[in-house]
Amino acid sequence: MTEFTEILPHKGLMDGIASGVGVPVEALRLLLTIVSGYPLAAFYLKFIAIIADKNVHHMFFAGCGAGLCYFNYGYNTYHSLVAILTTYFLVLVLRKKAQIFLTLNFVFHMSYLLLGYYFTSSNEYDILWTMPHCILVLRMIGYGFDITDGLKNETELSKDQKETALKETPSLLELLAFAYFPSGFLVGPQFPFSRYQSFINGQFRQHEGSLEAGVRRFGAGAFYLIVCQVGLRYFPDSYFLTPEFAEVSFIKRIYFLGFWAKFSLYKYISCWLLTEGALICIGLTYKGEDKNGQPDWSGCSNVKLMLLETGNTMEHYVHSFNVNTNQWVGQYIYKRLKFLNNRTISYGAALGFLAIWHGYHSGYYMTFLMEYMVVSTEKQITRFYTKVVLPKWGHILNNSDIYKLLYFITLKSYNIVYMGWCLTAFVFLKWERWIVVYGAVSYYGFIYLILWAIFYHTYHYFFRISSRKEAGEVEKLENKSTEKVTEEKKPEDKKSE
Structure with missing residues (x-):
């Protein structure tokens, strides 16, 4: 060096x-x-x-x-x-x-x-x-x-x-x-x-307004850069490898890690925003007209700020962060594996390519493995909530202001806490470093994923059994009613003969 x-x-x-x-x-x-x-x-x-x-x-x-x-x-x-x-x-x-x-x-x-x-x-x-x-x-x-x-x-x-x-x-x-x-x-x-x-x-040069849009993006980039620098002064990477961090209460530990992850993300976001602003100013990013008929300069946008800051799930982060790279992988890797006729394999291959593209460090592979696991778990929770919880208690929950407040707090807490868990391996890179941080927060990310998997598959196992029993009982009742109708018809048939 x-x-x-x-x-x-x-x-x-x-x-x-x-x-x-x-x-x-x-x-x-x-x-x-x-x-x-x-x-x-x-x-x-x-x-x-x-x-x-x-x-x-x-x-x-x-x-x-x-x-x-x-x-x-x-x-x-x-x-x-x-x-x-x-x-x-x-x-x-x-x-x-x-x-x-x-x-x-x-x-x-x-x-x-x-x-x-x-x-x-x-x-x-x-x-x-x-x-x-x-x-x-x-x-x-x-x-x-x-x-x-x-x-x-x-x-x-x-x-x-x-x-x-x-x-x-x-x-x-x-x-x-x-x-x-x-x-x-x-x-x-x-x-x-x-x-x-x-x-x-x-x-693209026939359209005006790129300077104003570019300056706005520059301002956003400068803001995120300042927030990043201030935040990482309070939560430097090295702090999470110290015994002092491990001695803090568990709730503080997982929230500290979550806030640190947000500040670490802002480092990348600020660079992308500053870059995008310059590309908007020169006019490369024209995408057509928006719904109001105005020029849309988001053709090279690498981050969706609104979704990033208002989203509540890891899937929201995936869709709002490093957008162009994700689009590239989707177009040149995922979609070109269509011949496999299996979306899960194609998605796994795309994530595997991204991990290899980042380098050899185990942290990259753990990060993309966690992305796959967390996003899959989120989809399971969403299905369970919409198909099981809402049909039974939705009329009560949706009319409760207390529930709405708790729902909002829970989602935001999940967003912060799991962001810290998922980004840890990406930043600390080597096994001997990120496993120390995972240990300091009691491996909560693994534990909750495992507990949910046990609950979800156990519920579906017994639900399938009960569904089969109900289906069997319904079938028996249908057979009995059919037999009864047949027996009632027999005397009439004889009489007619």
């Missing part, structure tokens, strides 16, 4: 500023790079957007993005160049051999990324070249699928594939610009080449 930082030309200046404000120098460079998207957007709209030659636009984005990458990672910028060039030449040679190309493209990028994780991994979530590279890997894999979709007949493509399929192969300069697009290459969001193409062709 020392050799890496020494070769950066701005090391002395950046280290001085970082130590002065009390943040890691890597985090400061990351923040400056994200914020630089705003002046770059202003410069592009003022001087570059009016130029007719599209190659000038591509050179601007490729040059700015590669320069910002070097500002952050120095000579390690070559990793991203290798990835982009490899995909470009694979397309030139193997595009028409779709299966071979897709396999080689996928295996190369995932192998390169995993090797990068192997040689740079530590106990922390480090800001290294592997961070933007994992974004680039998805971009190049998705680009490969879009290229091969362009060779297919329209009738073979789904609605999503029709929107992203590429009929013509972009030039190397276009691919570099797409890969290094400022405010998009470092922390996301994911977007297909077709969106970049539409933007360059000027299809």
Whole structure:
């Protein structure tokens, strides 16, 4: 790590500023790079957007993005160049051999990324070249699928594939610009080449209002960044590994962990909001018109703030957090496993891919396993509540203000408490760290999931038995009534004879 930082030309200046404000120098460079998207957007709209030659636009984005990458990672910028060039030449040679190309493209990028994780991994979530590279890997894999979709007949493509399929192969300069697009290459969001193409062709510039929407997103990002920094000063990660935390009362422990998880999430959310604001300002995020006929600039939104803050379940978090990556996985992994004809297997494979994409640390795999278990449990609870509880006591519960208050408090408490449980492994990464935190809160997440599973399956077991008995008794009664009717009809039949 020392050799890496020494070769950066701005090391002395950046280290001085970082130590002065009390943040890691890597985090400061990351923040400056994200914020630089705003002046770059202003410069592009003022001087570059009016130029007719599209190659000038591509050179601007490729040059700015590669320069910002070097500002952050120095000579390690070559990793991203290798990835982009490899995909470009694979397309030139193997595009028409779709299966071979897709396999080689996928295996190369995932192998390169995993090797990068192997040689740079530590106990922390480090800001290294592997961070933007994992974004680039998805971009190049998705680009490969879009290229091969362009060779297919329209009738073979789904609605999503029709929107992203590429009929013509972009030039190397276009691919570099797409890969290094400022405010998009470092922390996301994911977007297909077709969106970049539409933007360059000027299809989004006819709409106004992007500056106002972008500034609003910048303000939201700055707010979340401040809340994150203040919150993590009260609840730093290291606190949850100390004996002092384990000595706090159980209720406080689980709530402290939940609030810490919210503040930790805000770290990612603030970066995505700041990035999205710059992309809105430059005009990349146009999505069409909203229900009021106004331009909708949410095309690259990576977080749904309203759902995130008002939602009550883990499923709400899944749908509101890292939206573009989830959409990417849905389009290029989950839906392309349709041939398996099993949604559970496809969903498991998608979560498995996400875990591997994040790296080797056991915390990632535990996190996505918990996501699967918790979301599945939530669906079971919802079914039980709507099919068993409400039909019997709904008329009483729905008219009770006390019940409504308790219901709200319970859901919010669950939201906070289980968020802490689910995010613990993701942040602490290694088994020997996250298991300490799990132990400090008495493994409550596992215990409640197990207790619910026992109750749910036991109830359904006996419910099925009782249902069968009732069905049997009904069948017996029906048979008896049938026999009785038959016997009553017999004398009449004889009489008629």
